[in-house]
Amino acid sequence: MTSTEPGHAPAAVPAPPPSEAPAEVPDPARAGMRPTKQRRAVAVALAREDAFASAQQIHERLSREGEQVGLATVYRTLSALADAGEVDMMRTEGGEAIYRSCSPTHHHHLVCRSCGRTVEVEGPAVERWTTAIAEQHGYAEVSHTLEIFGTCPECR
Ligand SMILES: [Zn+2]
Ligand SMILES: [Zn+2]
Numbered sequence: 001m002t003s004t005e006p007g008h009a010p011a012a013v014p015a016p017p018p019s020e021a022p023a024e025v026p027d028p029a030r031a032g033m034r035p036t037k038q039r040r041a042v043a044v045a046l047a048r049e050d051a052f053a054s055a056q057q058i059h060e061r062l063s064r065e066g067e068q069v070g071l072a073t074v075y076r077t078l079s080a081l082a083d084a085g086e087v088d089m090m091r092t093e094g095g096e097a098i099y100r101s102c103s104p105t106h107h108h109h110l111v112c113r114s115c116g117r118t119v120e121v122e123g124p125a126v127e128r129w130t131t132a133i134a135e136q137h138g139y140a141e142v143s144h145t146l147e148i149f150g151t152c153p154e155c156r
Helices: 037-047 055-064 071-083 124-136
Strands: 088-091 097-100 108-112 118-121 147-150
Touching: 037 055, 037 071, 055 071, 055 097, 071 088, 071 097, 088 108
Parallel strands: 108 147
Antiparallel strands: 088 097, 108 118
């Protein structure tokens, strides 16, 4: 995951109400895309979600808010942002790609499989175990992904 500079919101994006202001908006320009109004709208919509969201869900949210952004643009923008490390991408148990604007440090996710509500969690024991097991087998440049799915307190 790339580190990001704080306070780098593009000037052309209309400011959301302060209560919904995202801490950090993923930047399409850092993903090598021309930062069009539509792509910025996708990035802003994702930054405002506190759950993982699919391209379909982001598209629906934008439509509700009167933003004219095609589903294909939403798919491509999210996918490029994920490739560039600007956002986190993972797959649901059903295989669907879902996205979230996350903190730039290494972490894992506790995801509600019903509503998508997501908590970023750390797992020091997991970090130690992956390092140890890789070393034991002589593997270098080790990385891992680990997501935990469950049913959140509100959906139980
Ligand atoms: Zn839930
Ligand atoms: Zn880890």
